[in-house]
Amino acid sequence: MPEGDTIYRAAAALRTALVGRTVSKFEAQRLTGPAPRRGAAVERVESHGKHLEIVFDDGIILHTHMRMTGSWHLYHPGEKWRKRRHQARVIIETDEWVAVCFNAPVVETYREFDQTRHPRAGRLGPDLCNENADLHECAARLFHYDNPDATIGDAILDQRVMSGVGNVFRCEVLWACGIHPWAKVSNVPQSTCLDLVLTAATQLRANLNSPVRVTAPDVPGGLAVYGRNGQKCVRCGDVIRLTKMGEMARLLYWCPGCQVGCEPYPERDDSDPIARTIDPHPAGSQFVSDILRSRTAS
Ligand SMILES: [Zn+2]
Secondary structure: OOOHHHHHHHHHHHHHHHEOOEOOEEEEOOOEOOOOOOOOEEEEEEEEOOEEEEEEOOOEEEEEEOOOOOEEEEEOOOOOOOOOHHHEEEEEEOOOOEEEEEOOOEEEEEEOOOOOOOHHHOOOOOEOOOOOOOHHHHHHHHHOOOOOOOEHHHHOOOOOOOEOOOHHHHHHHHHHHOEOOOOEHHHOOHHHHHHHHHHHHHHHHHOOOOOOOOOOOOOOOOOOOOOOOOOEOOOOOOEOEEEEEOOOOEEEEEOOOOOOEOOOOOOOOOOEEHHHHOOOOHHHHHHHHHHHHHHHHO
């Protein structure tokens, strides 16, 4: 029977193996709720008691509860599993690891901004995917944002301002408008707020019926910054960075060379370089190496 610390170590191991990785396959038997889209990346893995949550960058959260019987295993692709396949409730595959949840009685997903799960989220802003949405209303909500110290990068993700913008569009919209992600929302002029909203609406609507997101057709892959960390920005040639941002510590891709609009002064970057923030807890790597050692021994 798994105790909280087992789940904690499992979460640390899953974090080490999955965070920042693209999901090539997601399978879940008898899943309640929406599945993450193919190509989504894992943003966070968290445990609370026997609850384990995996957050994907498209806003889908996978919640598993282990009760007496459940467990998470990590395997390399092609490696033999220690339990039978029909016992697998969730399979998450990336290039390097396959994470399998066996026998968990509770497996469900929900959207990050689902109000029924997050009653504190408050009233949702106009839905940008709806062509009748009042975009000036969204711009006004952004301009008069209730926390003037919030960053623009966090504020445009706040579904009370406008609904529909997830992490991919956040990164792409900020780049398209040339805005520094850590700009204080109170320093962003009204015209820029409107520009951000119009850009977000245009990008979202252009992708409504497309399985592959394209916001920058001239860039190979179709996205200007998202997923392009370490590569050259097509606008200025600087190197695109990947950092964690905000309370939710979501992954942010941005270009320090040309996203200088409303740049905070003195320049302050609250970000943690991603290399340091991926699972600082040693239990994660210990757990992974224990698994590997026990398998070599057997
Ligand atoms: Zn640039």
